[in-house]
Amino acid sequence: MHDFEAVIGLEIHVELSTASKIFCSCPTTFGAEVNTQCCPVCLGLPGTLPALNRKALEYTVKAGLALNCQIARHTWFDRKNYFYPDLPKAYQVSQQDAPLCVNGYLEIPVGDSGTKKVGINRVHLEEEVGKSLHAGETIIDAVYSLLDYNRAGIPLIEIVTQPDIRSAEEAQTFLESLRNILRYIEISDCKMQEGSLRCDANISLRPKGSTAFGTKTEIKNLNSFRAVRRALEYEIKRQAGLLRDGLPVEPETRHWDEQKGVTVAMRSKEQTSFYRLFADPDLVPIDLSAEWIQQMERELPELPGARRERFIDEYGLPEYDARVLTAAKEMADFFEEVVKGYNDPKTVSNWIMTEILRYVKEQGEEAEGIPLPPASLVELLQLIEGGIINRNQAKEIVLPEMVASGKAPRQIVKEKGLEQISDTSQLEGVVASVLEANPDVVQDYLGGKEKVMGFLVGQVLKETKGKANPRLVNEMIREKLKQ
C-alpha cells in the first residue's frame, strides 16, 4: 500500500487597492451601486483606448519585490481573447510572455519554529472582468443574466506558486502569509469574502519519495482560507482513494461545494481553449530602469520577517511572541503603538497575545483589525499598574466593555464603580472586624504561619466586594499584627 505525498500549487488573484482602475479614472470602491463606476473606457466602447495607471505598475512591482522576485526590465501586455458578457472588449488585457515579476519565493512558518520557502513562479498584472449574476445554474441555461461592470478594469495581479506546497495546512499557511505581506506593503486589502483575494489550487498526488508528478486537478470556487484547506483535504483523500484502487485521476477542473464539503468535476482540462494571445497594440511596451526598480524597493516598508527579527532584538521578546505579533501588520503596528505609551514590551505582548487576540479571532479569519485603539490599552495597563483596578477586573469587566462600547477604560472604571479602595481610612474598620472575627487565624499568623495572610486579605476583599487594594490590605494587616 502506497503512502502518498500531495503536490500543490496555487494561483492567486489579488485586486490592487489603487484609487482608480487600471486603464481609466473610474473609482474602485467596493459595494457601490451596480454600473455606477464605469465609463466608455472600462466598458470597451468603440474607439476608446487604455491609459495605463502607473500606480498599478508600481504596486505589482512592489508585490514582486516583497516576494523576492526578479523584476522584468522589458515587459508588455497581451490580449487574452474570449467571448463572455462580463468581458467588455472580448479580450482581457493580461501578461502572458513577459510577466512583470518572476522567480521569487515566500518563506512560511512550518511546525513550531521551522520555515519553508515556497517558490513564486510569476506575478503579473492584468485587468479585472465584470460580474455576472445568472437567473439559473449556468449562463447557458439561465433565463436571463444581469451584468455589473463596476469591477471591470480594476487592476488585478495573478500570483502563481511553484508546486512546492505539500499539505492542505501548508496551503492555508501560505495564503495567510501572502495576505499578510500584501497588506504590509499596502497594495490590497486582500478580502476573500469581497473577492479582492481569490485562490485556485492545483493538486496531484505521488508516492512518497517519488519526484515525478502525478495527474493534477484544478479546484475552483475557494472563497475562504478554510475552504482552501477543506477542499484540499477532501481532494487529497479523493485522489488517494482512486490511486489505491488503481483508478486514474482525471485531469479536470473541479468545483468546491462548500455546503456538501466535496469537489465536483466541472470540465475536462483538454477543452480549455487557446486564447489567441498576442501583444496588445494599444499599449506600448514598458521599459523599467534599474533606478526606478530600486526606488520601488526603497519605498517598501519593513516586511514581516525583518520586523520579527527586530521585535526580538529591540524589545527582547521571545521568538514565539515576535512571530505571533508580526503575523498581521495591524497587530504589529498596534503592539508598537502601545509600547510607545507603556514601556513594558513583554507585558504588552502578553496582553495582546492572550486577551486582544481572542477578540480578533472572534471576528473570524478576515479580521478587520484590532477592535480598540492603542491608547486605550495603554490606559488600561496604567490603571492596573497604578492599583486603580486589578488584573482580573481589567480582563473580565473593563476590556470587554471597551471592545463593546468603545469607551475609555477610565470612564468604564468610574461608571462601574470599580476603583480600588486605596484609602487606609476607608479600610481601617473592615480590617479590624476581619481580625476580630478570626482570632484563630490571627493566632496562627502570630505563631509564624505566614501563609494564612492570604486568607485574611481574601476576607477583606470579600467584605469590600473585591474593591480593596490587596497590596494595601496586606500591608495594613501586617502592621496591625506587629503591635
Add this chain to the structure above:
Amino acid sequence: MTIAGMSVVEILEGQQRGEFTPEEVLRAHLDRIEGEDVGAFLRLCPAASPGPGPLQGVPVALGDEVCTEGVETTAGSRILAGFVPPYQATLAAKLQGAGAAVVGKTNLTEFGMSFDMEDALCGRTQNPWRSGTTPGGAAGGAAAAVAAGQAAAAVAADTGGDVRIPASYCGLVGFTPTYGRISRYGVIQHAPSLTQVGLLARKVRDIALLLQVLAGEDPQDHTSLPGTLPDLLAEVGEPQPLRIGIAPGAYKSWAEGEVYQTLERLWQETAAQLGWQLVEVDLPWLDLAQIARRLIAAAESSSTLGRYDGVRYGYRAKDAQDMRELFSRTRAEGFGQVVKGEILLGTYILGDKDHYEAYYLQALRARKLVYKSWQGLWQEVDLLLTPTTPELAGRGKTPPEIFTGPSNLAGLPAISLPCGLVDGLPVGVQLIAPAGEEGRLLRAADALEKMIDFASSRNGGGQGA
C-alpha cells in the same frame, strides 16, 4: 472664385480680409452638399457651427469611424447602427476647440477594412472627378466630400493607405503623420498597430495647419507621441537640397504604364529645380510588406472587433435563446462579408499554435525586416518618392496599397499629392519620410506642389475646382 472649393488657407485668409464670414463659408459648403450628391456623407452634424481659433470657420468632414459626442457613429457598419457615443474623439474635440465646423460624417468601407469603396455597406460614393468611378477607400466619403467642395478638409483613419489612396484618386493631398502624432482616442479602429490618423485637404499648407492643431500627446492614448512639432506653416516654403529615393524597377513592375510615366516625367522635370538629388534604390520587399500588413491587420481585427457582441450597444440579434446564440447571430447578422472574412482569417492565424507560428509570427518577422529596411534606406536618402497607387481609380488589378502600406508597417509619415491626369483622372505621387520628420516631409511636399501646379492642370477636368 466660389467659397466651396477653396483651400483651408484661402478660407482663413478670405475671412481675415473680410471677404466673407465663417457663417457664409459654412453655408456655401452645406449648399454644395445639398446641391451635389456624390454620396460622401452618411449623416450631417446639425449643430455644426464655427468658433474662434486657428481653424475658425473651416468646414471639416470626419470619417464615420471618428466618434462624435451625441452624433451617431457607425464606422460604416450595421453592427453599430444607432450607436451614439457619449464621448468625443480627441481629434474632434481639438477641431472644435480650434474653431472648425464639423459638417458631417463620411462614408467608408465597413470599419475601414477594405480599400475598395465598392465594399462599402452604407451607400455608394462617387468620385467627383467622374461619376460611376470609385473614389478609392477606405476613406472614400471623406475624399469625395473635399473633392466636391463639401468640406475644406477631412480627417479619417489610415491603416495602409485609406486616406492616401482616395486622395490620389480624387486629386487631393492626403497625409498620415508619424504613428502616435495624432491621438487615436475615439477613432474606431480594426488594426491599432497600423492606424495613423490621416488628413485630407487641397493643399500641403492646409495639412500643416491641421496637423498643428491635431498633433500632441494625449493622456488617453498610451501610444501617442510626446513632444511638440515646430511651427510647420512657418517652415514650409523654404526649399531644401534633399536626397530623394526612387525605385524605378519596383514602380515599373507594380504600376501601370501611364502612372509610371507620369511619375518619371515628374521627377525628371522637377528634381533639378527643387535642388533634389535623385538616388535610385531597391524595394524588393514590397510584396512581403503587403502580405505582412494584411495578416497583421486581420489578426488585430479579429481581436479588436470582438467587442461587438450585442451585449452592451449596437446591433443585437432578436430573440436569441442563450449567450452563444446571441453572440453568433449578432455577429453573423451585424457584420458584412468583408469583415467576416478578415475576422475568420485573423482567428485562424492566431487561434492555433501552428498557425500562429506560421503566419502571425512570420508576419511580425517580416514587419521587423521592413522596419530595418526603412532604417537602412534612411542612411541613403532623406525622403522616398513613389507612386501613391499603382493604378488609376477603378482599374482594380493590383493591390492598391502596395506603395502606401509599407509606411504604416513602420509608422512613418507620408503624403500623397496630385501630380497629373491620365484619361482625365488624377494621379498621385507619394513622399515618405523617416519617423518624426513631418517638417522635412511637408516642406518638400509644399515645394513639389508649387512645381506641379495641379490646380491649373485640372481645369475642366474635375468638379469643384
